[in-house]
Amino acid sequence: MAADPARRPGAFGQIIRTSAFKLSAVYLVIFLIFAVFVLGYIAWNTRRLLDAQITETIETEIAALAEQYRQGGMRRLITIIERRGRQSGSFIYLLVDARGDSITGNAILRVPALQQNPGWTEARFNWPDEPEEVQRLARLRVFVLPSGVRLFVGRDLEERARLNEVIRRARGWSLVMVLLLGGFGAWFVTKRVLARVDAIAASSARIMEGSLSERLPVSNTDDEFDRLAHHLNQMLDRIGELMAGLRELSGNVAHDLRTPLTRLRNGAEESLRKATTLAESREALERAIEESDQLIRIFDALLMIARAEAGNLAQSLQPLAVDEMLSGIAELYEPLAEEAGMPLSVAIEPGLMLRANRELIGQAIANLLDNALKYGKPEPDVPDGTAGIDLAARRAGETIEIAVTDRGAGIPAGDRERVTERFVRLDPSRAQPGFGLGLSLVAAVARLHGGQLRLEDNAPGLRAVLALPALADPGLADPALARGPRLADDRGDASA
Secondary structure, rough: OOOOOOHOOHHHHHHHHHHHHHHHHHHHHHHHHHHHHHHHHHHHHHHHHHHHHHHHHHHHHHHHHHHHHHHHHHHHHHHHHHHHHHOOEEEEEEEEOOOOEEEEEEEOHOOOOOOOOOEEEEEEEOOOOOOOOOOEEEEEEEEEOOOEEEEEEEEEEEEHHHHHHHHHHHHOOOHHHHHHHHHHHHHHHHHHHHHHHHHHHHHHHHHHOOOOOOOOOOOOHHHHHHHHHHHHHHHHHHHHHHOOOOOOOOHHHHHHHHHHHHHHHOOOOOOOOHHOOHHHHHHHHHHHHHHHHHHHHHHHHHHHHHHHHHHHHHHHHHEEEEHHHHHHHHHHHHHHHOOOOOEEEEEEEEOEEEOOOOOHHHHHHHHHHHHHHHOOOOOOOOOOOOEEEEEEEEOOOOEEEEEEEOOOOOOOHHOOOOOOOOOOOOOHHHOOOOOHHHHHHHHHHHHHOEEEEEEEOOOOOEEEEEEEEEEOOOOOOOOOOOOOOOOOOOOOOOOO
């Protein structure tokens, strides 16, 4: 699928539409507001500090002039003012009589300034050697002498104005730099994020087009994109496993159901062709019913496995007394075991409690016993007297282990995981009736209950252990027995 040029990676329109760019822009605006506030506070605090210093120097100067006035009177004050006024600097000195006429000084104040009352003020002035149109600003202290003469002492605020101008320009350039660097940072971050997103989108597009082996790229930086890609890749792996299982299941179902369906059809066709009496027709119908029942058992088993794997039965879990359930199941199987020449021995630890579905647990134990009856006979080279099946239950830490042990050929270690898959039957077991669903159901039931099915070597034979979490509160005992319908299946899954 061709990419739209307007939305190609790196296009400006695509960048500004991304969440990363919008989030960066929001942070940039917030930072700008913060920067304006900080720079404004610095400028205000600097001006306040400078004004405080100017005020302090003026107060010091006035105190010194007042001392000179007390010691030498007006004449001495005029002499001091004239001498200091001739010195270079930014201090302003001016003596004005009661009529507003200048007595002496080094600055020219405007008329409104001369009419100021005692105290602090800011007024326009200019130096005597400057044109009259020059307008300077000064901070002044007006002091009235006992004779009624007013003394003006102040400082030129040109330094403050220059400092304010420097601060203003610095603030302007700072905001410009923040905008430029922030904008570049937003673009850079967005471009990197967009590149990762585009890589994930491209991989996702290939997966949707049918490349199920494709996986999302991981950069090994362990950032949020890597964590997301890792989890999605795990999900894709699981989906791939399910798809592979579905394909294998479909093939196995088609293969294993073809034989009974063919027998059913051939039997019906043969009865139509050869049956001449009612007895022959009845016999053909009975064979057809038997084949149909076998097919129904297969589909019932598949349905139960699907329900167990889906976890739809989780709400039916109830407290279950293990000893009563197993005793009831053993009572049903003891005659079958005696008839098969493999006596059934039972060893159940009392007081074991599970939170489980009675029907499913009973069906799982029944399947394990059925498989033991089918494949638990000792090999010819095994001494006589060793045949038998053991059913045991004990507590192991936080779990309860229900074990069914036989002394047959067992299962090779490399096949013990594979035999729990649906329709898997090892070659020597294909002579026995069954479809390879028994252990699949047991494994699914174990997973539904938060446990597991372990297939171990009994040397000789097989030890199938159903390990399930024990009930935390044994006081919730439920004496009801789990006597669900038995699913007669094979360990064709499980024979060597």
